[in-house]
Amino acid sequence: MKKEFAVIGLGRFGGSICRSLSQQGMDVLAIDIDEDKVNEYSSIASHAVVGDTTDEVVLKSLGIRNFDHVIIAIGDNIQASILTTLILKELGVKHITVKAQNDYHEKVLTKIGADQIVHPERDMGQRIAHNIVSNNVLDYLELSDEHSIVEIIASKHVDGYSLIDLDIRAKYGINIVAIKRGKDILVSPQASETIIKGDILIIIGADTDINRFEKNLIED
Template identity: 80%
Template sequence: MKKQFAVIGLGRFGGSICRSLTNNDMDVLAIDSDEDRVNEFSSIATHAVIADATDESVLKSLGVRNFDHVIVAIGDNIQASILTTLILKELGVAHITVKAQNDYHEKVLRKIGADRIVHPERDMGQRIAHNIMSNNVLDYLELSDEHSIVELIASKKMHDRTLIELDVRANYGCNVMAIKRNDDIVVSPQATHTIREGDILIVIGADNDISRLEKHLLMD
């Protein structure tokens, strides 16, 4: 069975999630208090309704408790975001993801039990910063405040050298989880695996260690 999602708040972030879920053939209930936004998504989401998400009776009537995952993407109204999240927890929603405006907002959301908290602007800023620091960084995914996964394009410095020669783990404290070359991918590559310039390395490690690796092996 397809998972059912509800997206509360149809601004830039919530709208983007709504579109992506719908494009992946998921059932999506789109909720916003703004009539124009709801009208915009009426032809995109499975259902789109004008509603005040801070009203428990309204959320109950919409059957939100039965959804697999609810995304709270309310814009600048931190109070509404917190209250909506609290109501969703009390209703017993299985999984709740909430957009946080700042660190204080995140602390409150954690205390009331949000399952996942995202900082779209901050996270995107970090990804862009890593991408523009080096043309060899394809993508960057934050796992925690201190650890990340990054996709790196192997540089000339790494060409025709094995993993054991580079000794990424000992020298930089990072692990190469996989290597992609054209359409081929090697998961958990052996130490004797030879890297070619242009290979894509999926690396996991502490942010400081990844930064050292980028500086020494990727930047000229």
């Protein structure tokens, strides 16, 4: 099933996540108190609305508790960020990721139950978007606008198959450049190498090809 996301705060950081999730085909509700920002993302997100997320009535009216994941990317208003997080927790939102302004903000967010806390200086919007879309993606590094290196956990769908059995390069146009297995790392694995469920596959290729591979062979 396609996951549903809500992004609260459409500044540079929240906008980046909103855009990236939408490009990956996810359903995204974009929310901001600034009408101009909402208008900017109305053609990018599935839905874009003007709203004050420190108002519990507003969040309830949006059906926020039904979303799989809510990302709070509110800018400099730490109080609004904390209040929004508290309300979302009380409403029973499944997973909440919050942008922290500083270490103090992070400590407060941790205490009130934020599931994931990120610092924009350290985490690009696209990296976070890839991580939260799939449970199999451990890390993501953008090489260019269209190519990336991704760490993906091997699922049961590829367990026991060799690289030559899967014929990944020919079918998907991507390359497995290394395999992490426990404490061992197999660099440039041989075509006869058998993949074991739980292996971490380090893949390089075009984003569209990596997404095809992940959807067809990796996602549980």
